[in-house]
Amino acid sequence: MSRFEYAPAPESRAIVDIKSSYGLFINGAFTEATDGKPFKTISPASEEVLAEVSEAGPADVDRAVRAARKAFDKVWGPMAGRDRAKYLFRIARLIQERARELAVLESLDNGKPIRESRDVDIPLVAAHFFYYAGWADKLEYAGAGENPQPLGVAGQVIPWNFPLLMLAWKIAPALAAGNTVVLKPAETTPLTALMFAEICQQADLPPGVVNIVTGAGRTGQALVEHPDVDKVAFTGSTAVGRAIAKSVAGTNKKVTLELGGKAANIVFEDAPIDQTIEGIVNGIFFNQGHVCCAGSRLLVQESVYDEVLARLKRRMGSLRVGDPLDKNTDIGAINSPAQLAKIRELSQVGEDEGAERWSPECELPPQGYWFPPTVFTGVSQAHRIAREEIFGPVLSVLTFRTPAEAVEKANNTPFGLSAGVWTDKGSRILWMANQLRAGVVWANTFNRFDPTSPFGGYKESGYGREGGRHGLEAYLAH
Numbered sequence: 001m002s003r004f005e006y007a008p009a010p011e012s013r014a015i016v017d018i019k020s021s022y023g024l025f026i027n028g029a030f031t032e033a034t035d036g037k038p039f040k041t042i043s044p045a046s047e048e049v050l051a052e053v054s055e056a057g058p059a060d061v062d063r064a065v066r067a068a069r070k071a072f073d074k075v076w077g078p079m080a081g082r083d084r085a086k087y088l089f090r091i092a093r094l095i096q097e098r099a100r101e102l103a104v105l106e107s108l109d110n111g112k113p114i115r116e117s118r119d120v121d122i123p124l125v126a127a128h129f130f131y132y133a134g135w136a137d138k139l140e141y142a143g144a145g146e147n148p149q150p151l152g153v154a155g156q157v158i159p160w161n162f163p164l165l166m167l168a169w170k171i172a173p174a175l176a177a178g179n180t181v182v183l184k185p186a187e188t189t190p191l192t193a194l195m196f197a198e199i200c201q202q203a204d205l206p207p208g209v210v211n212i213v214t215g216a217g218r219t220g221q222a223l224v225e226h227p228d229v230d231k232v233a234f235t236g237s238t239a240v241g242r243a244i245a246k247s248v249a250g251t252n253k254k255v256t257l258e259l260g261g262k263a264a265n266i267v268f269e270d271a272p273i274d275q276t277i278e279g280i281v282n283g284i285f286f287n288q289g290h291v292c293c294a295g296s297r298l299l300v301q302e303s304v305y306d307e308v309l310a311r312l313k314r315r316m317g318s319l320r321v322g323d324p325l326d327k328n329t330d331i332g333a334i335n336s337p338a339q340l341a342k343i344r345e346l347s348q349v350g351e352d353e354g355a356e357r358w359s360p361e362c363e364l365p366p367q368g369y370w371f372p373p374t375v376f377t378g379v380s381q382a383h384r385i386a387r388e389e390i391f392g393p394v395l396s397v398l399t400f401r402t403p404a405e406a407v408e409k410a411n412n413t414p415f416g417l418s419a420g421v422w423t424d425k426g427s428r429i430l431w432m433a434n435q436l437r438a439g440v441v442w443a444n445t446f447n448r449f450d451p452t453s454p455f456g457g458y459k460e461s462g463y464g465r466e467g468g469r470h471g472l473e474a475y476l477a478h
C-alpha cells in the first residue's frame with residue numbers, strides 16, 4: 001500500500017463486516033437453530049441492532065455435544081499434541097491478523113473503549129492461544145502425572161464483560177489438553193465468539209472440535225446439565241455458579257467456577273502517590289468496572305486519606321465518558337439496561353445508607369446506557385456498597401490505621417478473588433500477600449493479566465484456576 005492510500009483507523013466501524021443474522025456453529029458449520037427463537041444483539045452505546053443471533057434450545061445443545069463427542073473420539077483426542085499445537089498456533093496468528101476487526105466488534109457489542117479492546121483484550125486473547133499452543137506437546141509437565149489424558153467434552157459458559165478473552169481462557173487450555181468444547185457466550189455479547197467460529201474455519205480446525213451455541217440462561221443450563229458433558233467451566237455470577245454446582249453434584253463432571261469479587265485496593269501512607277492514583281483509577285474504572293477482580297473497595301491509610309481523595313477526584317474529573325470507538329474515551333457504555341439498573345439501584349442504596357456520593361461534572365450521551373465515574377466516601381463495612389459486587393464504575397472508600405486493620409477489613413468479605421497493595425516496602429508487600437485471602441494479589445499495580453499466571457478465587461469467588469500450568473490441570477484426568 002502506498003503511504004498516500006487511505007487506511008481506516010483501527011477504531012473505524014467500517015473495517016468489520018457484521019452479518020445481519022448468525023446461526024449456531026456446530027460441527028464446523030453455521031446452522032439454523034431448531035428449537036429456539038432468534039434474538040437481537042445491540043450496541044449498548046447507541047442501542048442500534050447489530051445482528052440477529054440464533055438461540056440454541058436443548059435439542060441444538062444436544063447436536064453440539066454430539067459433534068464435540070465425535071470429534072473428541074475420532075480426531076482431537078487421538079491427535080498427537082504437536083499436531084494440536086499447530087492448529088492452536090494457527091488460530092493465534094489469525095487472531096493477530098484479524099485483531100482490528102475483533103477489537104472494533106468487541107467494542108461495538110460490549111461497549112468497552114476501543115483503547116482497551118485494542119490494547120488489552122485482543123492482544124491477551126492472542127497471547128493466550130500462543131501460550132497454550134506451546135503446552136500441547138508438553139502435557140506431562142502440566143502436573144497431571146506421566147500420562148495425562150484429556151477429560152472429553154467441555155461445556156463452557158462465559159459472561160459479557162470480556163467476551164473474547166473469557167472465550168480464550170476457556171477454549172485455549174481445553175484444546176491444548178486434547179478436549180473438545182461447546183461454548184455458550186453471554187446473550188448480550190455473542191458476536192466476537194461467532195467471529196472466532198469463522199477463525200476456526202479459516203484455521204481448518206477439524207469439525208466439532210469447537211462448537212458455539214448462542215442463547216440465554218436456558219441454553220447455558222441445557223449445556224451444563226447435558227449428560228455427555230465431562231467437564232463444566234463457568235465464569236459468571238456467584239448465584240448462577242451456585243446453581244450449577246448443585247446441578248452437577250452427584251455426577252462425574254469436573255467443575256471449575258470463576259465467580260464474583262469485591263477486591264480491596266489498599267493504599268499505605270508510603271505509597272508512590274502518582275502511580276497509586278493511576279492504579280486506583282485503573283482498578284475501578286477499567287472496562288466500566290465490569291471486572292470480577294475490580295478494585296471496588298479502596299482502603300486508604302488515614303494519614304494520607306485527604307491527599308489521596310483530593311487527587312483521585314481531580315483525576316476522575318479528567319476521565320472521558322462516551323463513544324467506545326473514540327480512542328480518547330476512558331469509560332465506555334454500560335453493557336445492558338439490566339446492568340445499568342443494578343448499578344443505579346446499589347448506588348441509591350449507598351446514599352440511603354448514609355455514604356457520601358460524588359461524581360465529576362460530566363455530560364452523558366443521550367442514547368445508550370451510561371453511568372458516570374462515582375466515588376462513595378464515609379462508607380462503613382456494614383454498608384451494602386462495601387459488601388456487594390456493583391460491577392460498575394463505582395468505588396467505595398474506607399480507611400484504616402494499621403496494617404493489621406487493613407488485612408482484617410480486606411478479608412471481611414464473602415469473596416476472595418483479588419487484592420491490591422500500594423506501598424514502598426517490599427517486606428510489607430510480602431507480609432500482606434500472605435495475609436490476604438485472595439487468589440491474586442497485585443503490588444503497586446492492578447488489573448494486570450498474563451497467560452502464564454494462574455487466576456481464580458477463594459471462598460465465594462469460586463474454585464479452580466485458569467491460566468498458567470494450573471489452567472491445564474482443570475482439563476486433564478489425574
Ligand code: TAP
Nearest residue numbers: 158159185186187216217220221236237240258259260292
Ligand atoms: P451470569 O448471569 O452468571 O451469566 C454468566 C453466563 O451464564 C451467561 O452466559 C449466562 O447467560 C449464563 N447463565 C445464566 N443462567 C444460567 C444457568 N442457570 N445455567 C447456566 N448458565 C447460565 O453473570 P453475568 O451477569 O453474565 O456476569 C457478571 C458476573 O460474572 C459478575 O458477578 C462477575 O464477577 C462474574 N465474573 C467473574 C469472572 C471471574 S474470572 N471470576 C470474570 C468475569 C465475570 P445469559 O448471558 O443469557 O444470562
